Amino acid sequence: EVQLVESGGGLVQPGGSLRLSCAASGFTFSSYWMHWVRQAPGKGLVWVSRINSDGSSTSYADSVKGRFTISRDNAKNTLYLQMNSLRAEDTAVYYCARDRRTGPDVWGQGTTVTVSS
């Protein structure tokens, strides 16, 4: 079964850091691009970042550029999102999603990040 499981969310103070993980199983992780997408409470989906299959190319939304870093470990079948200088507006459910170069197809269930003092 194809599965993505996010972890690492939690409560963090403004200005703090957090690293999210997304464990993949049931497919050849190293063959797929991967995305992070977030959703603030009661709001719509927002694309955050994408990484290509070997990690050599990354893209970011302007709102997180310079603060967030996407990476992957294909040996561990795991995607990461390092989030620094967190702000209240980064509060959201963060989803990882697989992409076979046509758009996200399989999504995880999400992990919740709350930025508050």
Added chain:
Amino acid sequence: QTVVTQEPSLTVSPGGTVTLTCASSTGAVTSGYYPNWFQQKPGQAPRALIYSTSNKHSWTPARFSGSLLGGKAALTLSGVQPEDEAEYYCLLYYGGAQPHWVFGGGTKLTVL
């Protein structure tokens, strides 16, 4: 700042047909934007429905179809079922020197 616009809400009767659209602030949406459509129900993760304008995933019900319509991406539901009540999001790809993706604001579809 690129903006992708969808109808905020639509209502359809069971068994009816409805079309949701997705427009880009940069101009006409073409196949080069690789339009994707997603369904999200309350408390659930999004589920992919359509990729690359009109292609269905293996799990996508036949009543869902994607197209380009009047310079926009479109998602048509034919023979709407009560379980189709959900939020629907489109996603467009913007290539170039700094490739990125942008979601529309979502359409709340009510089946009534």
